[in-house]
Amino acid sequence: MYNAIIIGGGTSGLACACFCNKDTLVLDKQRIGKKLSVAGNSRVNLTNLADLDDFIKAYIPNGNFLRDAFGVFFREELIDFVSKLGLKTQIENTKVFLSNSNGEEFVKRIKNYIIGRKAQIHEYERVTKIEQNKHFFVHTTKSIYEAKNIVIATGGLSYPKLGACADGYNFAKSFGHNIAPTQPFETPFCIKDDLFKNLDGISLDNVEIKYKNKIFSGNLLFTHFGLSGPTILDLSCYTKNGDKIYINFLGNDKEHLLKDLNDENKNLKSIIKKYLPKRFAENMSEKIPFIKKKILEVSKKDLNLLLNLIFNYKVTVELCGFERAFVTKGGVSLREVDPKSCASKLVKGLYFCGEVLDIAGTIGGFNIQAAFSTGYLVSQKLGSLPLKNI
Structure with a gap:
């Protein structure tokens, strides 16, 4: 007994x-x-x-x-x-x-x-x-x-x-x-996006993610199935499938990048590699081919497209299931x-x-x-x- x-x-x-x-x-x-x-x-x-x-x-x-x-x-x-x-x-x-x-x-x-x-x-x-x-x-x-x-x-x-x-x-x-x-609660995002392919294991420490009127900031980890890391896990507690989030991959490094873009003779891709992983820049090349050009050769419209991709990238939330969730x-x-x-x-x-x-x-x-x-x-x-x- x-x-x-x-x-x-x-x-x-x-x-x-x-x-x-x-x-x-x-x-x-x-x-x-x-x-x-x-x-x-x-x-x-x-x-x-x-x-x-x-x-x-x-x-x-x-x-x-x-x-x-x-x-x-x-x-x-x-x-x-x-x-x-x-x-x-x-x-x-x-x-x-x-x-x-x-x-x-x-x-x-x-x-x-x-x-x-x-x-x-x-x-x-x-x-x-x-x-x-x-x-x-x-x-x-x-x-x-x-x-x-x-x-x-x-x-x-x-x-x-x-x-x-x-x-x-x-x-x-x-x-x-x-x-x-x-x-599932505290769960990664199972997202297939060309911008994220072949980035498994890469993490970014200075990311800001906007969801509705709130900003989530910190570490983001790329995985073979999508996105994880503390910022994503925190965000997942508030989101549901189908919600839209907007990612600033550089966080408060934005001003430094904008300053570098003033040098019109520089190649856009070389500048991006200074702030983001090489594989990330390669994926961007597939989405926006003009990234291989010099800044002076890029129209203002295309440059704004690039900045929007880096600082305001829209993603549709798809929460992973219990197999990857940390909490129920x-x-x-x-x-x-x-x-x-x-x-x-x-x-x-x-x-x-x-x-x-x-x-x-x-x-x-x-x-x-x-x-x-x-x-x-x-x-x-x-x-x-x-x-x-x-």
Whole structure:
């Protein structure tokens, strides 16, 4: 008999297990922490320095649900816990990253911490069914376990290559819970455009993208399927398929380029190569052949066409699906979950934490913070040690 069985060894499930007092079993159908280990290109963006109100706004549109969780475990507690694991953090703008380690090491230390507290972890053991008869009975591919409490921490549908699936939603539905429609969130754009062909792996650091009346700026990455990078992932949280965006590939370097264009004897293409990758300039040659001419040979109309292409390039949004999304929007309906405990309002002893809930944060460390905060909140209700003793 376990006090609690945590189904899912992702970020929220591991967080919950870290803080549960004892008699806890974690079950995962694969290696635990797989998604966490590669988060932020393995650098792991843990949290953000935004103030609480801005933090809440980062979860579109259900951030208020997290106020109670943040009230007991927020960034200060998370950073302190990471320090207790022997790891350091660093700040970049408002984002907090691991500084002397990587995701694999982070997961390894979390696992050792959980085992050191006498909790059990069973990897490569998939849960097939959960039944309730006074207590909960968890059926897996290897055995049947009994528990007083169940925590569903199975995550969402994003990145199935890392093990994402609908198991958690199906378990929730078996207990009468409703699932808010799911959709990809924090996702690259799957766009086929001649201007972007053969640019795989090239990134631009000073890009500005206009969407409606808002400007998104930062790094843009060209991929074999379209566009990615922090700026695109942030933008994707607000756009939908068919929306129009306008890309300024040079950002605030615009004035420098305009100054160079005053030299009429220079070749346009040579100037472009000064600011943009060679392959990018080659692709532009196919769209506007006059780029090979000297500036004095180019009409004002054609020159404006070139400037519009560089500083105001129109793209139609086509979001990639769950196979490339980093987060899932939608999930277990928050109307049926108590925000003060993340306990089911329908079934006593049933809890949810992390991405399986209808909570999705924008890029910047918000989702890992939410996973740790909700995981800790659940542990409080299962019998946890005070933070000062952790």
